Amino acid sequence: MFAMVKNVIKNLFSRPSTRLFPYQTREFFPNVRGSIDNDPEVCIYCGACQMRCPSEAIVVNRAEKVWTINPYKCILCGVCAQICPKKSIAIHSEYVHPQSSKVKKIRQKKVVEEAQSHA
Amino acid sequence: MAKKTILPFGPQHPVLPEPIQLQLVMEDEIVVEAIPAIGYVHRGLEKLTETKAIAENIFVVERICGICSFMHALCYCQGIESLMNITVPDRSRFLRVIWGELHRLHSHHLWLGLLADAFGFESLFMQCWRNREMVMDIMEMTAGSRVIISTNALGGVRRDIDSDQQKFILNSLNKLQEELDNIKRVFSDDYTVNKRLVDVAVISKEDAHELGAVGPVMRASGLSFDYRTTGYAAYNELDFEPIVEQSGDCYARMMVRLRECYQSIDIIRQAFAKLPEGPIASPVKGFPSGEIATRVEQPRGEVLYYIKANGTNHLDRLRVRTPTFANIPALLKMVKGLTLADIPIAILSIDPCISCTER
Amino acid sequence: MNIQIIAATILLAPVIGGLIAGIDRIITARMQHRVGPPLLQPFYDVLKLLGKENIAVTNDQSLYAVLYLVFNVITLVMFVLQMDLLLILFMLLLAVASLVLGAMSANSPFSKIGAQRELIAILAYEPILISSVVGMYFVTGSFSISRILQIDRMLFIDLPLLFIAFTYVLTIKLRKSPFDFSTSHHGHQELVKGLTIEYSGPSLAMIEIAHWYETVLLLLFAGLFFANNLYVAVAAIAICYFAEILVDNIAARLTWQIMLKSTWIPGLLIAVVNMVWVYIKYHV
Amino acid sequence: MVSYLLLAMILLPMLLAAVVLAVTDRRFRNVCVLMVSGILMVSALLIIKTGAAFVEIHGTLAEVLDYVIFAADVAISLIALYFGFKFRSIVLAVLSIAQLIPLVLFHIQINFAGVEKAFHIDHLSMIMLLLVNIIGPLIAVYALHYMQEHEHHQHLTASRQHYFFATILLFLGAMNGLVMANNINWIHFFWEVTTLCSFLLIGHDQTEAALANAKRALIINFFGGVAFILGIMFIYSRVHTIAVHEILTYSDVSVLLIPMALLVLAGFTKSAQIPFQSWLLGAMVAPTPVSALLHSSTMVKAGIYLIFRFAPVFLGTWLADMSALIGAFTFAAAALLAISQTNAKRILAYSTISNLGLMITLICILDIYAIYAAALLIVLHGVSKALLFLCVGTIEQAIGSRDLEDMDGIRQRLPLTAFLATFGAISMLLPPFGVLITKWIGIEVTASLPPVMFLIILGSACTVFFWAKFIGKLLSHNPEAEKIETLFLTYQGPLAIIAVLALITSIFMIEFSNMFIAPFISSAYLGSSDQTIPNVLISDFAGFYPPAFFAVTAIALLLVFILYNWLKPKRYVQPFLSGENSGHNQFYSLSDGKFNAGFRNYYFSSVLNEHKLTYLMNSIASALLIVLFGVILR
Structure with missing residues (x-):
């Protein structure tokens, strides 16, 4: 009957293990697949990532040099970064915060600012 | 006695981790009949595998089930590898065992928590899931992702575990084992827990065999069989025995899983001790052809993959039979004559994975 | 004077009850190694519920929720006015009956099963509650609180076993684990939320507030065992409630079969032993 | 004045019972029942207004009444004996003889003597009178419509309602007699009348179950009747009186303990205390007004009344x-x-x-x-x-x-x-x-x-x-x-x-x-x-x-x-059926289609x-x- 008492009392008198997110955050481990980004200046818009992407999240427009990823389709498998010939696709360890609208991430050559369009 | 209580238990019910409907016909609170209905989370993944490339399918089969995703990928990879006669490097075989056992650990912890929740023991539930965080952290650190770790690849694995990571893992496992001792005491000795588990939903040895139960459900009824003993991956080089309990009730099923947690920790330690140096993947060229059935022991029991390939980059057919599917007949046998309060426990005692079952 | 007491009771009791609920939630969270909500969270919850749309299955569900609240208030006022304890228990029964009827009026099998379980709970705790009152009668010679308060002995010394039985059924009455099967603070039980499953918005707020009144009443009842010394009484109430939280966190939810057996056999047995002993001590 | 009220409350219902039995016309019967109901209510109120009193009956009338009641009491036992043979129930036959013999012997022993203060109306009687004469008639009025529908459902060729209402009226008259009589022999007589009436009412539908339960009621209540008559004989042998108010003044309890126990036993049978409860449960087969009557104002309350009446003694x-x-x-x-x-x-x-x-x-x-x-x-x-x-x-x-x-x-x-x-x-x-x-x-x-x-x-x-x-x-x-x-x-x-x-x-x-x-x-x-x-x-x-x-x-x-x-509520929703509602109380099941949830x-x-x-x-x-x-x- 009282097997749990020890655990419970120990818990009561030690610091809680939950964090008050977002005020306190934990450091990410290195190499965590948190989010995917592409450097538009390095990218050669070959389209290899689009071909190998298992979830068809990446669309590359070779003519206009636009690289688009739909983060709501992306499964963060990391295949694109693995096969990128210029290693321009990078995986960051930070997770993306929740958002209130489904926004695609667009990377375009020469235009440094981030453009956004609704899905 | 004309009128009976008919209760739709599920598909959306808080004690069910996943959607399954049991139409319970009750007298007072005793269930006289349970009519199951599944099909609420069918996603057509088997069909999807026929349109994807063979290497991409790894990511598809991983998503059959989140909790045992690694085992699904493993089973698929092993099938394709044997169709193509690829021998995977030794180091990757051991790494597969390590990640596989980590998955078993976190799956069993998840299940222990859910079971605690099903019999209304919130603090124990929290405790189990807090312990599970350690395993998840290990996974996040080694594979870069917490649940669906995507480390399997045709011909080997995608990531390596270095010695720093190895130290971290072993430390974490030591801590986990201590914590496991704490919750084991509660699960096995607590009066209220025993009241809710002992002699509830008994499946006899004969019934378990007859109804084709697999995994912990089968082993809890006294049938000693664990597919790992057939020695896939590196299991033939590791020392372990299938964990068997005799009584066949919910308590036995809980004990099997609890003891398997210790066993998994032990296996991981052995694997690290024997981990050979070398490459982690073999090169893969060409496409498979022919058909094969392959099996792997998941946390929930044995999963069976049937793969039919035709020499192109697409499969003809992929068929998955998951452990939950095999355990549902046993479940239906169990719930008859139980009281309503025991229904969640009985359902959970087979560790149902409805998403697996429906794919 | 009476009017002032009544007004103070009606206004203060939910504040105290809500604070107790807040403390309960924090301690529970800490016992589960969580940070837990702020102290005033129960009030925030109720305020939020009050601001929501009232959605119901049947027309008169909310009526029963309000009845539950009103009868709980009346019972507490009767207690504070130091009336007859048995009468107070029966009024409390009226409050629970409205909750049960509210659950039964909705055409939902889940809430109806919850109602039946609550009735079984009544079956389990009612004899012990009445027994404790009768035990007090044997010691003090009166069922009236005003007379019980005049006695200069500590009732606990004469009625330790009854106090244990009382704290045991307090768990049922407060609907805490292991006896939280008619409704629970978590939806994770086979009946989801049992009795209160079809309630939402303001009517659910009524039930929450009624719980606060009920908690205060039950704790005062527990304090009655130590009534001659205010400090001891407050300490005893605190210990008693802490024990309830502890038990809530170290026990699985049991079934009503086990509850009925444990209250009717060992529970009533120790109650009767205690009653016989004080009867012989004071009346033979 | 009081004696007229007594007539109105005891004799009138009994007489009208005979009339209702003889004249089967429905409208006439309705008028009779309504009239008796009104008279009963008014007389009960009047008698209460008059206050506690003894009613004395002297001379020839008293003697005649004593003989008539004795004869009627014997007749009831004989009727029971007849039913004992008809149902081939040895128990019933034995019980009726066991009642008949002491009854006759006792009357011979006391030489058919009566009690001068034949009726005693005190406040307990008044409480009972209020109950019997207000609730009873209301039930009778209710039964007018109920029995019509009841027979409609039964598809009878000939109406049996005249039996029914005659018995009800007889019953009410007997209850009034029971609670006011001061002669314990008379109480016993009215007691037996209620037994007989309940037997007739329970068996009214003439179905197999009704007859079986009626028989059981008769047996158990006759058992009580035997205890009653033995109790009376005991009382007489100890204190030599059959007037209730004189028995009650006897202060030496030990003398009367055995007869009181017998009377309490009789009360237990009539009030369906365990282990005598089965007749009252069986009585549920009767038309509902009968159940109402038996349970609320008459019959079972007769047993309570008897124990209450003699409680001061023991x-x-x-x-x-x-x-x-x-x-x-x-x-x-x-x-x-x-x-x-x-x-x-x-x-x-x-x-x-x-x-x-x-x-x-x-x-x-x-x-x-x-x-x-x-x-x-x-x-x-x-x-x-x-x-x-x-x-x-x-x-x-x-x-x-x-x-x-x-x-x-x-x-x-x-x-x-x-x-x-x-x-x-x-x-x-x-x-x-x-x-x-x-x-x-x-x-x-x-x-x-x-x-x-x-x-x-x-x-x-x-x-x-x-x-x-x-x-x-x-x-x-x-x-x-x-x-x-x-x-x-x-x-x-x-x-x-x-x-x-x-x-x-x-x-x-x-x-x-x-x-x-x-x-x-x-x-x-x-x-x-x-x-x-x-x-x-x-x-x-x-x-x-x-x-x-x-x-x-x-x-x-x-x-x-x-x-x-x-x-x-501003908005109504369907109850929670695990997310699969297909109607208010209906859910959809993948295996069986639409299904009604039940409780x-x-x-x-x-x-x-x-x-x-x-x-x-x-x-x-x-x-x-x-x-x-x-x-x-x-």
Whole structure:
């Protein structure tokens, strides 16, 4: 009957293990697949990532040099970064915060600012 | 006695981790009949595998089930590898065992928590899931992702575990084992827990065999069989025995899983001790052809993959039979004559994975 | 004077009850190694519920929720006015009956099963509650609180076993684990939320507030065992409630079969032993 | 004046019974019944207004009456003997002979002597008269319409209603005689008339079950009758009087203990205490007005009346304590058994048995509040139970079932009846209504007898369970139900009147107690001088003053309605059916398509097996009875 008492009392008198997110955050481990980004200046818009992407999240427009990823389709498998010939696709360890609208991430050559369009 | 209580238990019910409907016909609170209905989370993944490339399918089969995703990928990879006669490097075989056992650990912890929740023991539930965080952290650190770790690849694995990571893992496992001792005491000795588990939903040895139960459900009824003993991956080089309990009730099923947690920790330690140096993947060229059935022991029991390939980059057919599917007949046998309060426990005692079952 | 007491009771009791609920939630969270909500969270919850749309299955569900609240208030006022304890228990029964009827009026099998379980709970705790009152009668010679308060002995010394039985059924009455099967603070039980499953918005707020009144009443009842010394009484109430939280966190939810057996056999047995002993001590 | 009233209350119903039997015209019968009902109510009120009195009958009339009643009493035994042969029941035949022989011998022994003060109307009689002559006629009026529908459902070729109403009228007359007679032989005669009437009424439908249960009722009540006549003979042999008021003045208890035990036993059989409860349960096969009549105002109350009447003689003895224990045991056991019942009438029947047990306990406790509570319970229970039975009868006629589980949505189908039935059930269970108050007093006064108190505590817990189930079912909501209620003045009218009476009796409990019970206590328990009345007048029951509580409840309800209007749901949804609703009470199942969710109350059929439990309870109660007699006969 009282097997749990020890655990419970120990818990009561030690610091809680939950964090008050977002005020306190934990450091990410290195190499965590948190989010995917592409450097538009390095990218050669070959389209290899689009071909190998298992979830068809990446669309590359070779003519206009636009690289688009739909983060709501992306499964963060990391295949694109693995096969990128210029290693321009990078995986960051930070997770993306929740958002209130489904926004695609667009990377375009020469235009440094981030453009956004609704899905 | 004309009128009976008919209760739709599920598909959306808080004690069910996943959607399954049991139409319970009750007298007072005793269930006289349970009519199951599944099909609420069918996603057509088997069909999807026929349109994807063979290497991409790894990511598809991983998503059959989140909790045992690694085992699904493993089973698929092993099938394709044997169709193509690829021998995977030794180091990757051991790494597969390590990640596989980590998955078993976190799956069993998840299940222990859910079971605690099903019999209304919130603090124990929290405790189990807090312990599970350690395993998840290990996974996040080694594979870069917490649940669906995507480390399997045709011909080997995608990531390596270095010695720093190895130290971290072993430390974490030591801590986990201590914590496991704490919750084991509660699960096995607590009066209220025993009241809710002992002699509830008994499946006899004969019934378990007859109804084709697999995994912990089968082993809890006294049938000693664990597919790992057939020695896939590196299991033939590791020392372990299938964990068997005799009584066949919910308590036995809980004990099997609890003891398997210790066993998994032990296996991981052995694997690290024997981990050979070398490459982690073999090169893969060409496409498979022919058909094969392959099996792997998941946390929930044995999963069976049937793969039919035709020499192109697409499969003809992929068929998955998951452990939950095999355990549902046993479940239906169990719930008859139980009281309503025991229904969640009985359902959970087979560790149902409805998403697996429906794919 | 009476009017002032009544007004103070009606206004203060939910504040105290809500604070107790807040403390309960924090301690529970800490016992589960969580940070837990702020102290005033129960009030925030109720305020939020009050601001929501009232959605119901049947027309008169909310009526029963309000009845539950009103009868709980009346019972507490009767207690504070130091009336007859048995009468107070029966009024409390009226409050629970409205909750049960509210659950039964909705055409939902889940809430109806919850109602039946609550009735079984009544079956389990009612004899012990009445027994404790009768035990007090044997010691003090009166069922009236005003007379019980005049006695200069500590009732606990004469009625330790009854106090244990009382704290045991307090768990049922407060609907805490292991006896939280008619409704629970978590939806994770086979009946989801049992009795209160079809309630939402303001009517659910009524039930929450009624719980606060009920908690205060039950704790005062527990304090009655130590009534001659205010400090001891407050300490005893605190210990008693802490024990309830502890038990809530170290026990699985049991079934009503086990509850009925444990209250009717060992529970009533120790109650009767205690009653016989004080009867012989004071009346033979 | 009083003698005319007596004629109107005893003889007139009996005479009209003969007329109703002879003239089968329906309209004439209706007029007769309505007329008798009116006369009974008025006479009862008048007789109460006159106050306590003895009615003396002298000379030839008295002698003739004595002979007539003796002859009629013998005739009843002979009728029973006839039925004994007809049913081939040796037990019944033996019992009727066992009654016949002492009856004849006793009359020869006393040389057919009578009692000068033939009738004694005191305040206990008045309480009973109020009950019999207000509730009884209302039930009779209700039966006019009910029996019409009842026979319509039965598809009879020839109406048997004239038998029915004749028996009812005879019954009421006999009850009036029973509660006013001062000659114990006459009480026995009226007692036997009620037995015979109940036999006829239970067997009225002439079905196999009805006849079997009628036979059982006759056997058990004849057993009581035998005990009664033996008790009378014993009393006479000890104190040489057959006048009740003289017997009551006998202060030496030990002399009268054995005959009193026999009379209490007779009371137990009539009041269906365990182990004699089976006849009352069997009586449920009869048309519902019969059940109402048997349970509320007549028959079972006759047993209570007998024990209450003679209680002053044996209070404080072993007999009283044991009777209180048996009563309390019945209270708890019947309440427990009621939990396992699905048949609404059987639930009510067990509740009646249970409450009768409580009455007997209260009667047998030496405490002034116990007497108040006992007398109050007789009235409150009578009123509420009559209401409940008539409501269940109305529901049964409308939906064709008396099973509680078929009463889902009865609120929408029969709004008025369901409301009245709920009111009746609430008045049996919850404060501030009187029945609960008597239970409360029961616990408070039995503190001197802990086992009795313990049984009452357990019993009240069980009571809550089955009443809450009952009320919950009546109030449960079914959006698909349609209104099928048809209103008739003579059908729902009596229901409404009884409901109002139930409310009034509960509100004016204190006034009622002071008006009737206090004088009764001072005359029967404290010696018969009127000066002592102020000592037993009460202002409240230990802090419970009903009008105040009703006022608080009324204010609370008002508050509730104000809050409720503010809270009134703006939007209605379907209940939670695990996310698969396909209708209000219907869910979709992938395997079976649309399926109705159902709910059945808990009856614990595996644990509370009525058959086994009854056997157990009967054994325990019989053992208690044997102990009772064993000690007394020592």
